[in-house]
Amino acid sequence: MAAVVGAGWIAPGRDFDVAEHLDLRGLRPLSRASRLACVAAAAALRHPAPLPAPPERCAVVLGTRFASIEPLVEFNRVAVTDGPGLVNPSSFPNVVVNAHAGYLGILFGLKGPNVTVCGETAGFDAFGHALDLLELGRADAVLAGGVEAYGETLYEGLRRVGAGEPDEAAAFLVLGRDGEGFGRADLQPLDRDSAGAAAGALDAVRAVEEALSPRSR
């Protein structure tokens, strides 16, 4: 058993531009998927509130199916059309799926296990993994959830294979070990349609930007 100690999510619609709400200085290398994940994770962790456990005991488990695809398309496009010497090296990590969970660890200082699972049910798989980490004592708290985000190429591709109107979203729960002093906090998910709530979470992400920027360039 685990206690849910936080929740945050964002399903902003494709016209939502993270850059309009967030000073991207320092966060520029992050993919759209990472940016959405940061917004939802900040809300789930109630950033900048203290972490629910010591940093070394806080894990990240991220589920996704497509987070790396659009960065891969773009990276490959530049490499082939402009030449491999002209690709921006800071865009390479986004091609590797686990970079998204890596950025969450860096942004929020989560130093426990950092896990990425992929698949059509990856969000649920992430919660399952999180529960296992808690049960086996590998972490005392887990930021667990999923993200999908699409650029033009993937959005069109999914429509063509009959996936309807693909939804972008990021959603996280913070799970804590039962009986370890965690209370059962009320769930306070973001209002799906509330740009105000989303902007509030973005404020939180902005607050950690300074910590990231000196190292990410």
Place this chain on the structure above:
Amino acid sequence: MITGLGVVSPIGADVETFRTALLCGKNGVAEVESFDTERFPTRIGCEVRDVALESSVEPRPGRAALLAAAAGRQALAQAGLQGQNVALAIGTTMGESCWLEAWDPADVSAGSVPAEELVRSGPDQVGRDVADELLLAGPTTVLAGACAAGNYALGHALDLVRLGRAETVLAGGTDAFSRVAFTGFARLGGLAAEACRPFSVDRDGLVLGEGAAMLVVESESAAAARGAEPLAELAGIGLSGDAFHIVSPDPHGSGAARATAAALDDAGVEAEEVGYISAHGTGTPANDRAEVAAARTVFGPNGPPMSSIKALTGHGLGAASGLEAVACVLALREQIAPPTWNFTSADPECSWDVIPNEPRETELEVVVSNAYAFGGANASIVLRATA
């Protein structure tokens, strides 16, 4: 218990050939044939050549899945298993990026998206295709743990068995030689010009590789019920995050040290019991220094010998820690630690006994294998000899 091994690597497409290469120093490095390297600063890589990759699945899976399926067949055969009731835990870095790399991006516009290839390019496709190729009926988990993916998969297999969620798991890692990965590492200045020389003062980077390694991990009772011989015990797993930098390791190796310490704790063994460390050992100065710093933290200044087989195999990304796990099982079986080939002279900043250029006969009861990935994700495993 580990009851089956399978390897498709640049230095051998079966366990025996792989084993011989590790001990004789047969190198997998050659000029890249998969694509034109004219516009790159280096031309070498470690590719899997002269191996027919069988498939019985339509549409034909990508190279990462086929490499893993070939390794998986070997492991299942050794363990005496058919696919039924076998779970799959597989790690990969690039997924099936081959599909995307095969397009001409000039055609990539909203009007000409090759949609089927697009949705088949992700890591998840590897899991589906390997399960289909091998007719595995258990649950499939794809762990995108990048350069530590093999250890993530093995760790997940251990947890599945411990928690009683599965009796038998086929676990390991795979990646196909990727132009995108080659480009990325080249732009990060991480590719060696001529050779991979882990821990040598004159090393200048990694050599990109490919391949797959799969292991059968199962409960002692499941192995005993079939009469399968336990080759070694997968005894513990430790995971940690650096929370430091997206591509650079924490130079103090504190996250790496926590992963190793957690794995030892998970296995219930003391640091003094460890007889050999299979290093992540990519051949980059940043890795070597962080890794030796981590070893000093966990084992003290006179810890066990540590070597990197990447001098021969190159960096197989998701396959790497799978190949290294197989090397560890072989080391425990034969009581011979594989050396770090290509070693010239020690870097004074990270001096350690790296078993230079010659296999070492030594008493091995417990070994550790480390893997570190982009995002600062660290995964160590502990393996123990069976009686």
